[in-house]
Amino acid sequence: MSVPAPAYSLADVTVRLGERDVLSHVSADFAADRVHVVRGASGAGKTTLLRLLMGLVEPDSGGVRRPDGARLAAAFQEDRLLDSLTVSANVRLPHGRMGGPERARLLDETRRALAAVGMAGLESARAGELSGGQRRRVSLLRAALSTSDVVFLDEPLRGLDEGSSRATMAWLLPRLAGKTVFWVTHSEAEAAALPAPVLWTVDGGRVRPGRM
Numbered sequence: 036m037s038v039p040a041p042a043y044s045l046a047d048v049t050v051r052l053g054e055r056d057v058l059s060h061v062s063a064d065f066a067a068d069r070v071h072v073v074r075g076a077s078g079a080g081k082t083t084l085l086r087l088l089m090g091l092v093e094p095d096s097g098g099v100r101r102p103d104g105a106r107l108a109a110a111f112q113e114d115r116l117l118d119s120l121t122v123s124a125n126v127r128l129p130h131g132r133m134g135g136p137e138r139a140r141l142l143d144e145t146r147r148a149l150a151a152v153g154m155a156g157l158e159s160a161r162a163g164e165l166s167g168g169q170r171r172r173v174s175l176l177r178a179a180l181s182t183s184d185v186v187f188l189d190e191p192l193r194g195l196d197e198g199s200s201r202a203t204m205a206w207l208l209p210r211l212a213g214k215t216v217f218w219v220t221h222s223e224a225e226a227a228a229l230p231a232p233v234l235w236t237v238d239g240g241r242v243r244p245g246r247m
């Protein structure tokens with residue numbers, strides 16, 4: 036049986052930000068179609084790793100191989116919602132202009148998704164009127180409902196209470212099936228709830244397989 040090509044490869048990559056090599060001589064292969072759980076202390080470089088894989092940062096030295104033509108979705112640590120737009124308009128953003136039936140289908144899916152994550156009836160609320168935990172969930176819905184092959188989630192459940200967290204996870208996981216996922220978390224329980232996760236630790240500028 037042939038081994039599938041990795042979705043992303045880093046070869047001796049260094050990323051310098053300000054005065055510091057945040058990532059230093061990192062080599063790693065990230066398999067396609069798996070959930071990669073990225074852990075590490077605050078400031079270790081987890082977000083920088085995600086930005087590097089997404090192509091938002093280029094390495095100062097070394098090589099990055101990214102999949103050709105992959106469609107990316109992301110929920111960043113800061114939710115990046117447009118406050119003056121409604122919840123459903125924010126979820127629709129990655130889809131660009133949509134026709135009647137397609138738009139109606141997404142609106143319906145958004146309505147059902149909001150109910151599933153404990154935000155029933157909020158599709159017409161302005162994003163600027165939402166709480167932090169509600170904003171988080173809208174940003175996750177937007178990423179998970181967009182058409183994508185690779186999904187980057189930077190501390191996706193941060194700030195959610197246990198019930199919301201559980202409901203959001205239950206809604207989210209089936210929608211990530213078959214995709215390559217990068218999931219940054221500080222939570223052991225969250226990592227354990229993910230399907231067959233591939234664990235990575237960012238520490239001292241290095242990215243190592245396994246837990247801390």
Ligand SMILES: Nc1ncnc2c1ncn2[C@@H]1O[C@H](COP(=O)(O)OP(=O)(O)OP(=O)(O)O)[C@@H](O)[C@H]1O
Nearest residue numbers: 052053054057075076077078079080081082083084
């Ligand atoms: N644009 C930048 N210029 C200079 N330094 C930066 C820049 N962006 C990040 N850093 C620094 O790089 C280091 C890694 O930051 P990064 O956000 O990747 O860490 P993290 O592991 O995601 O942290 P957290 O868990 O707190 O989100 C930090 O010391 C941060 O201050």
